[in-house]
Amino acid sequence: MTAQRIDGKALAARLQETVAARTAGLGATQGLRPGLAVVLVGSDPASQVYVRSKRRRTAEAGMQSFAHELPEDTGEAALLELIARLNTDPAVHGVLVQLPLPAHIDPMRVLAAIDPAKDVDGFHVVNAGRLATGQPGLVPCTPLGCMMLLRERHADLSGLHAVVLGRSNIVGKPMAQLLLAENCTVTVVHSRSRDLPMLCRQADILVAAVGRPELVRGDWIRPGATVIDVGINRVVRPDGTARLIGDVAFDEAAAVAGAITPVPGGVGPMTIACLLANTLIASCRQAGLPDPDLTPAPGA
Structure with a gap:
């Protein structure tokens, strides 16, 4: 068996095209242009690359991009003051604070300060609570992207057994909630679970989100x-060059699975595309408009 490769890069491009079209329509009919503010504290190289990508993609979608780059020694009070200003700025519909933050700043306090209506990362406890109770809210981008990738493979998820490997607030927990909302039977496994391979082998759908290179082997x-x-x-690598790999041993898993996302080119591109989707949704809700239809055009 050779697994179908689920192309996250292609799906993300289709979603971004849809977001750009809806954004243009919103401007033409309502005179409204969604705005995303991204706050970066410090000079972490990986965060800088990711933030630049977000800004570029925001502009490509026809949205306003507001950049706030603060020095490493910025105090927590100053950061909270900036967030308060962004919360009340009518041109800003989404506020994102890039993580991780410097050690002297409490990330939970910062995330809690963002207006839930502008929390396009979906990390605020209000949005987490809405997701858990089945109410409308802003959903974390990575799990939202995972669900869209799953729908590329499964027209109906109802009744399937989904195993989520990882229990973080950013991916694992919201992923489980989204799968439950699709009527999956959901098992969450983690570092204290007994016999991880056995639990993973029960899955019709396996979502691996633990940050451990190639933890999941083919026989899982x-x-x-x-x-x-x-x-x-x-x-x-031994020669000093670097490469990106996932939590799953891809070649081994692809020989057994029915479908699999690659790394890179799978979930990663979907995260930024879903951030743009959340920004558009947030702008519509703040204007009292219905949520836009963001169903991507069918793939080739």
Whole structure:
């Protein structure tokens, strides 16, 4: 068996095209242009690259991009003051604070300060609570992207057994909630779970989100299962060059699974595309408009 490769890069491009079209229509009919403010504290190289990509993609979608780059020694009070200003700025519909923050700043306090209506990362406890109770809210971008990738493979998820490997607030927990909302039977496994391979082999859908390179081996996969690899791990080869690999041993898993996302080119591109989608949704809700239809055009 050779698994179908689920192309996150292609789906992300289709979603961004849809977002750009809806954004243009919103401007033409309502005179409204969604705006995304991205706040970066410090000079972490990986964060800088990611933030630049977000800004570029925001502009490509026809949205306003507001950049706030603060020095490493910025105090927590100053950061909270900036967030308060962004919360009340009518041109800003989405506020994103890039993580990780410097050690002297409490990330939970910062995330809690963002207006839930502008929390396009979906990390605020209000949005987490809405997701858990089935109410409308802003959904974390990576799990939202994972769900869209799953729908590329499965028209109906109802009744499938989904195993989520990882229990973080950013991916694992919201992923489980989204799968429950699709009527999956959901098992969440983590570092304290007993016999991880056995639990993973039960999955029709396996979502790996633990940040451990190639933890999931081929013999952990149920034949024909769909594997969503959220991990992005930078590993250095013996010659000193680096490469990105996932939490799943891709070649081994692809020989067993029915479908699998690659790393890179799977979940990663979907995260930024879903950030743009959340910004558009947030702008519509703040203007009292219905949520836009963001169903991507069918792939080729």
